[in-house]
Amino acid sequence: MAGIGFVLRKLVNRDDLLGVMTGYGHSAVAAAGPWLITIIALVSISQFSAGRVEPEDLASFRLITIYNFGFSLVLGSAITQVATRYLSDRIYCRDIRPAPGMLLAALALNGAAQLPLAAGFYFLVLNATAAVKAAAVVNYFVISMLWLVAIFLTALKAHRVITTAFAIGMTVACWASVTPAPWYGTAGMLMGFSGGVALIFFPLAARVFAEYRHRVERSWDFLPYFKRYWTLAASAFFYNTAIWVDKWILWLAPEREKLPIGLVSYPDYDSAMFLAYLSIIPSLSLFVLNIETRFFEDYRRFYGEIQRHATLAKVRVNHERLVECILESGRNFLVLQAACSAAAILFAPQLFDLMKVNAIQYGMFRLGVLGAAFHAMFLFLGILLSYFELNKLALRLNVLFLVTNALFSYLSLQGGLAWYGYGYLAACVTTFAVGFLVVARELNRLPYVAFIGANSSVRT
Amino acid sequence: MLLNSPAAWDLLVRMYERCQPDSSFLEYFWGWRALVGGLYSTLLCPLPKARVYHTICTGYVGLFAARARVETGRPVLLTEHGIYTNERRIEIAMADWLEERPAAELSIERRGPDIRDLWVSTFLADSKVCYEASSRIITLYEGNQMLQEADGAARDRMTVIPNGIDCAHFAGVKREKQPRPTMALIGRVVPIKDVKCYIRAAAILRETIPELHALVMGPTDEDKTYFAECAEMVRYLGLENTVEFTGRVNLKDWLGRLDVVVLTSISEAQPLVILEAGSLGIPTVSTDVGACREMIHGSTTEDPPLGPAGVITPLSNPSATAAGVARLLTDPDFYEACGRAVRARLEKYYNKRDLDQAYGEIYRFYAAVDDNVPPGTENLQRAA
Numbered sequence: 001m002a003g004i005g006f007v008l009r010k011l012v013n014r015d016d017l018l019g020v021m022t023g024y025g026h027s028a029v030a031a032a033g034p035w036l037i038t039i040i041a042l043v044s045i046s047q048f049s050a051g052r053v054e055p056e057d058l059a060s061f062r063l064i065t066i067y068n069f070g071f072s073l074v075l076g077s078a079i080t081q082v083a084t085r086y087l088s089d090r091i092y093c094r095d096i097r098p099a100p101g102m103l104l105a106a107l108a109l110n111g112a113a114q115l116p117l118a119a120g121f122y123f124l125v126l127n128a129t130a131a132v133k134a135a136a137v138v139n140y141f142v143i144s145m146l147w148l149v150a151i152f153l154t155a156l157k158a159h160r161v162i163t164t165a166f167a168i169g170m171t172v173a174c175w176a177s178v179t180p181a182p183w184y185g186t187a188g189m190l191m192g193f194s195g196g197v198a199l200i201f202f203p204l205a206a207r208v209f210a211e212y213r214h215r216v217e218r219s220w221d222f223l224p225y226f227k228r229y230w231t232l233a234a235s236a237f238f239y240n241t242a243i244w245v246d247k248w249i250l251w252l253a254p255e256r257e258k259l260p261i262g263l264v265s266y267p268d269y270d271s272a273m274f275l276a277y278l279s280i281i282p283s284l285s286l287f288v289l290n291i292e293t294r295f296f297e298d299y300r301r302f303y304g305e306i307q308r309h310a311t312l313a314k315v316r317v318n319h320e321r322l323v324e325c326i327l328e329s330g331r332n333f334l335v336l337q338a339a340c341s342a343a344a345i346l347f348a349p350q351l352f353d354l355m356k357v358n359a360i361q362y363g364m365f366r367l368g369v370l371g372a373a374f375h376a377m378f379l380f381l382g383i384l385l386s387y388f389e390l391n392k393l394a395l396r397l398n399v400l401f402l403v404t405n406a407l408f409s410y411l412s413l414q415g416g417l418a419w420y421g422y423g424y425l426a427a428c429v430t431t432f433a434v435g436f437l438v439v440a441r442e443l444n445r446l447p448y449v450a451f452i453g454a455n456s457s458v459r460t
Numbered sequence: 461m462l463l464n465s466p467a468a469w470d471l472l473v474r475m476y477e478r479c480q481p482d483s484s485f486l487e488y489f490w491g492w493r494a495l496v497g498g499l500y501s502t503l504l505c506p507l508p509k510a511r512v513y514h515t516i517c518t519g520y521v522g523l524f525a526a527r528a529r530v531e532t533g534r535p536v537l538l539t540e541h542g543i544y545t546n547e548r549r550i551e552i553a554m555a556d557w558l559e560e561r562p563a564a565e566l567s568i569e570r571r572g573p574d575i576r577d578l579w580v581s582t583f584l585a586d587s588k589v590c591y592e593a594s595s596r597i598i599t600l601y602e603g604n605q606m607l608q609e610a611d612g613a614a615r616d617r618m619t620v621i622p623n624g625i626d627c628a629h630f631a632g633v634k635r636e637k638q639p640r641p642t643m644a645l646i647g648r649v650v651p652i653k654d655v656k657c658y659i660r661a662a663a664i665l666r667e668t669i670p671e672l673h674a675l676v677m678g679p680t681d682e683d684k685t686y687f688a689e690c691a692e693m694v695r696y697l698g699l700e701n702t703v704e705f706t707g708r709v710n711l712k713d714w715l716g717r718l719d720v721v722v723l724t725s726i727s728e729a730q731p732l733v734i735l736e737a738g739s740l741g742i743p744t745v746s747t748d749v750g751a752c753r754e755m756i757h758g759s760t761t762e763d764p765p766l767g768p769a770g771v772i773t774p775l776s777n778p779s780a781t782a783a784g785v786a787r788l789l790t791d792p793d794f795y796e797a798c799g800r801a802v803r804a805r806l807e808k809y810y811n812k813r814d815l816d817q818a819y820g821e822i823y824r825f826y827a828a829v830d831d832n833v834p835p836g837t838e839n840l841q842r843a844a
Contacts, residue, residue, distance in 0.1 A: 309487060
């Protein structure tokens with residue numbers, strides 16, 4: 001979320017409704033960017049293509065893109081996280097000269113690391129024509145590049161360019177994936193979709209080079225960050241794996257689908273969960289807005305005044321204020337989230353009718369909505385931990401999330417259809433509960449944390 | 461663990477609130493860590509077994525000696541050349557020096573009086589503990605004893621044993637009369653030696669003794685900024701042909717060429733250079749610091765009085781220094797008398813052989829003392 005705070009504060013301070021709304025929009029993108037893109041893309045393509053494409057082609061296409069979104073997020077998470085941290089540090093140090101070079105180097109590294117995996121997987125496993133295999137690999141590559149350039153999203157000043165790129169790219173992706181289908185089948189759909197994603201990627205990349213007009217230099221300077229911030233990289237990897245692990249496990253359910261191309265999935269569970277995630281977007285953006293504006297100011301005051309030789313009494317006052325701000329943000333979030341979750345759960349039948357979704361998903365969807373609410377809260381705890389540089393704690397929480405989500409999902413799988421969804425819910429509740437206790441303890445002793453617990457120059 | 465645990469944090473916070481709740485907590489935090497960290501390492505490092513422990517200063521070393529006293533019950537001897545607390549006080553007060561230290565201590569200059577108090581009072585407390593544990597408190601000269609007493613040392617445990625020199629060491633060195641009257645400051649070019657005062661004195665002297673040669677003999681690389689300032693001052697005063705920085709030299713090659721040795725230090729313990737020069741009959745003009753007065757005028761117990769061996773001046777007073785040097789260079793009778801006095805005093809009171817023997821006796825005495833005899837009562841113990 002490099003640099004989003006400045007923009008958000010400016011937008012909110014405009015003091016008109018549009019400014020606030022734009023602020024919310026950007027917060028949502030910042031908080032859930034890639035996730036949001038994934039879900040919106042999948043949902044809209046399903047809606048758009050219904051009746052226009054051979055069901056079998058659509059299913060293959062859908063599944064390949066799900067695989068691509070999912071695995072590229074997981075496998076690229078370490079690089080993305082490290083690059084984000086590096087970019088934030090550069091912005092903080094007001095030395096953004098290496099930024100364009102870093103983007104190129106990160107893209108190269110990402111490609112070198114993931115392309116062989118994707119190619120190996122599709123060419124060995126996929127039961128399809130070479131064209132489909134190649135199109136699947138290309139699609140994977142384009143999507144994983146998009147994640148990398150997305151870290152610049154919030155740092156860029158040209159928001160209209162971003163919004164336009166996304167709008168045009170997504171529209172083109174939907175149109176271009178559906179239109180060639182009758183003639184070129186799955187491969188055509190994939191290539192069309194890749195074209196749309198490329199239409200997002202290239203303008204964004206161009207925008208990065210336009211705003212950071214520096215020679216490509218110190219491209220590989222971010223590499224030491226992998227060692228220095230290995231906890232961040234590992235955290236991101238575990239978190240993203242955890243997000244997907246319940247789906248992977250449910251892909252083993254008896255109700256799963258095995259497509260002729262050789263890939264498995266459980267579409268009912270997947271789409272129920274994707275839809276459920278949508279229910280947290282409003283409160284997510286509210287929270288990010290709060291964090292990046294009011295909280296960030298209190299946060300800066302707390303640390304700034306320590307540096308400016310405040311007395312302990314003053315430090316305590318700032319500490320209290322900070323905690324108050326967090327509690328208030330949490331309360332606002334709870335109210336909004338409760339409303340959204342309740343609405344999503346109550347109006348599930350109408351919603352499903354509207355979107356023509358299989359009614360078998362009700363149960364899973366409702367559990368997913370509940371789980372997502374806890375998931376979002378846990379996400380915020382993670383954001384707080386990273387603000388206070390408690391990266392090791394964040395790492396442990398993410399590992400806990402991964403382990404519980406895998407374990408409980410596996411147990412729910414044993415329980416049968418009626419239990420699907422409980423695994424994710426139980427994992428989210430557990431992780432949130434543990435995370436809450438951890439964060440509450442650290443928040444209560446924040447001065448200690450600031451001076452000793454998270455102070456790397458004290459820990460030798 | 462001892463510094464980083466929540467319990468340690470609570471201790472820090474309680475101490476801060478008790479002592480200086482209105483000062484910068486950040487400074488207190490780092491100061492506390494440095495001081496308490498030092499205390500813990502002193503308490504935790506391995507303690508070698510010995511019959512007698514002899515520490516050469518208070519501070520952390522003194523604390524370590526006190527720990528030895530408590531743990532082993534064996535007597536502790538303290539020989540303080542400079543008074544540790546005093547040196548710390550000067551160090552903490554001298555912003556120049558503090559600015560020289562990068563990184564860790566860079567922030568000290570911004571410290572308010574409070575954090576300085578913390579440092580000074582901690583060192584003072586360290587000294588008290590060490591004085592309390594020491595059976596004998598030895599120092600180089602009487603002036604120091606007043607400071608020790610003020611810091612809490614018991615008068616009845618105090619002894620003066622000055623440093624001595626080997627009178628034969630410079631025996632081979634011949635006095636070579638130089639064409640120009642020559643004076644020298646023998647020491648490092650650092651602020652505590654107040655070389656600037658010496659340069660000013662040279663400027664004053666040149667008015668009456670134009671051919672004067674003023675040497676500064678000692679390394680110039682310890683405080684490069686200060687040296688640069690001194691060099692600048694020489695240029696500014698047009699003293700290029702008078703003042704000469706020789707760098708580090710072998711004293712044996714140079715001592716014979718000098719007429720007067722000058723000390724302008726603002727702090728010294730017992731500068732041996734006065735005795736070394738004295739062994740060739742060279743008198744000294746010195747500021748009134750450390751044992752300089754005792755070496756030049758004799759101690760209060762000197763009997764019979766041997767007379768002055770040079771001139772004592774106030775601190776940072778270039779004209780007094782210049783006047784002292786001028787008197788020695790222009791009054792041959794006074795010069796001769798000083799040369800004789802310093803040689804006689806050296807032979808009688810500052811002979812290394814005799815002084816080594818004094819320490820030998822002290823060691824033998826305390827090594828034979830029983831375990832756990834309260835410090836300072838060993839004599840009674842032996843008598844009984």
